[in-house]
Amino acid sequence: MRSFVVRSVESALRRRGAASSNRRLFSSDSVPERKVAILGAAGGIGQPLALLMKLNPLVSNLALYDIAGTAGVAADVGHINTRAQVAGYVGEEQLGKALEGSDVVIIPAGVPRKPGMTRDDLFNINAGIVKSLCTAIAKYCPSAVVNMISNPVNSTVPIASEVFKKAGTYDEKKLFGVTTLDVVRAKTFYTGKAKVPLRECLQLIDVNVPVVGGHAGITILPLFSQATPAGNDLSTEDIKALTKRTQDGGTEVVEAKAGKGSATLSMAYAGAIFADACLKGLNGVPDIVECSFVQSSITELPFFASKVRLGKNGVVEVLGLGPLSDYEEEGLENLKPELKASIEKGIKFARDN
Ligand SMILES: NC(=O)c1ccc[n+]([C@@H]2O[C@H](COP(=O)([O-])OP(=O)(O)OC[C@H]3O[C@@H](n4cnc5c(N)ncnc54)[C@H](O)[C@@H]3O)[C@@H](O)[C@H]2O)c1
Ligand SMILES: O=C(O)C[C@H](O)C(=O)O
Numbered sequence: 001m002r003s004f005v006v007r008s009v010e011s012a013l014r015r016r017g018a019a020s021s022n023r024r025l026f027s028s029d030s031v032p033e034r035k036v037a038i039l040g041a042a043g044g045i046g047q048p049l050a051l052l053m054k055l056n057p058l059v060s061n062l063a064l065y066d067i068a069g070t071a072g073v074a075a076d077v078g079h080i081n082t083r084a085q086v087a088g089y090v091g092e093e094q095l096g097k098a099l100e101g102s103d104v105v106i107i108p109a110g111v112p113r114k115p116g117m118t119r120d121d122l123f124n125i126n127a128g129i130v131k132s133l134c135t136a137i138a139k140y141c142p143s144a145v146v147n148m149i150s151n152p153v154n155s156t157v158p159i160a161s162e163v164f165k166k167a168g169t170y171d172e173k174k175l176f177g178v179t180t181l182d183v184v185r186a187k188t189f190y191t192g193k194a195k196v197p198l199r200e201c202l203q204l205i206d207v208n209v210p211v212v213g214g215h216a217g218i219t220i221l222p223l224f225s226q227a228t229p230a231g232n233d234l235s236t237e238d239i240k241a242l243t244k245r246t247q248d249g250g251t252e253v254v255e256a257k258a259g260k261g262s263a264t265l266s267m268a269y270a271g272a273i274f275a276d277a278c279l280k281g282l283n284g285v286p287d288i289v290e291c292s293f294v295q296s297s298i299t300e301l302p303f304f305a306s307k308v309r310l311g312k313n314g315v316v317e318v319l320g321l322g323p324l325s326d327y328e329e330e331g332l333e334n335l336k337p338e339l340k341a342s343i344e345k346g347i348k349f350a351r352d353n
Helices: 002-015 019-026 046-054 070-078 092-099 119-140 153-167 180-193 198-202 236-247 249-257 265-282 326-352
Strands: 035-039 061-066 085-090 104-107 145-148 175-177 211-213 220-222 288-295 303-311 314-318
Touching: 035 046, 035 092, 046 061, 046 070, 046 265, 061 070, 061 092, 070 085, 085 092, 092 119, 104 119, 104 265, 119 145, 119 153, 119 326, 145 153, 145 265, 153 175, 153 288, 153 303, 153 326, 175 303, 180 211, 180 220, 180 236, 180 249, 180 265, 180 288, 211 326, 220 236, 220 326, 236 249, 236 326, 265 288, 265 303, 265 314, 303 326
Parallel strands: 035 061, 035 104, 061 085, 104 145, 145 175
Antiparallel strands: 175 288, 211 220, 211 303, 288 303, 303 314
């Protein structure tokens, strides 16, 4: 499995023409030590994400933290014969140890949706969880890159920023809302619909669809006009249907799971891709670009998801939106009021509590 993962990553890099400088990163002698902490590691996302991070050759230490259940997950994952040393931490008194020395902290802690709920309905519970975890991050690993998965991402990222500002540790280049699942879905749905060459279809990694805005309903704005390879035969109706399916992707899974939670496996996959991109950036691998919800000035909103170039200190550059179709321009204007309200709600919560 490990060699499969390494081979896949290597061949992806080779296709990007960067193999010779990067291949060295996969020899265990030259790869820097990197500690990754997962907060909420015993949950539906946390467990498969722990597995995927254990398979990532860039990780040397993997800290699995939750309020219960991490001993079993750590013992289980820890038996896999890959590089990362795994340790489980449980309860608030062990949170500091879990975080100390972390380069990347991934947060999938919190409650998931049930059918009929919006992501914002999770705010009352998850806002407090995120706030207390970010308070600990500010204390124990203030320079870590933070990957926020807990919903509602449109509010939890602003909460995290306020907590870090209060603690005097805020670095806007190191705080990321994970929107990779929207990109993964957009790529999958697009590949199914667009008449792109079969070779590309089999290698989803070669299909690209930027997704901008935020991570809830209409705030999720896939830019199919910029998809590569171009799906020339797509009608306006096709684009509208693909956009709606991408925006409703989370709800599709929540309904299919019928009360047993939301996306976990595809989210773990998406979270592992994004964390891997952050690690590569930290390690100096050039030209790492992913979409993420970050502090931004590309619109009038203080946080916005767009393509972001990653580097040794987190965000190197927030990339612009590029040319939009009329349909996408309309989607952009329509999403702004909801996204603005969610951002302000998060900021207010963090300032008042
Ligand atoms: N960003 C995205 O694209 C995306 C995708 C899917 C799910 N999510 C969100 O991720 C979150 C987790 O989803 P899940 O399916 O893994 O839920 P889950 O209930 O299966 O797991 C959540 C875990 O968080 C733990 N937890 C609760 N409070 C904690 C605390 N204070 N400290 C540490 N751990 C704590 C729980 O014990 C549990 O193990 C939800 O908010 C969900 O909406 C986001
Ligand atoms: O939809 C959800 O509640 C979970 C997540 O945000 C998703 O997009 O799958």
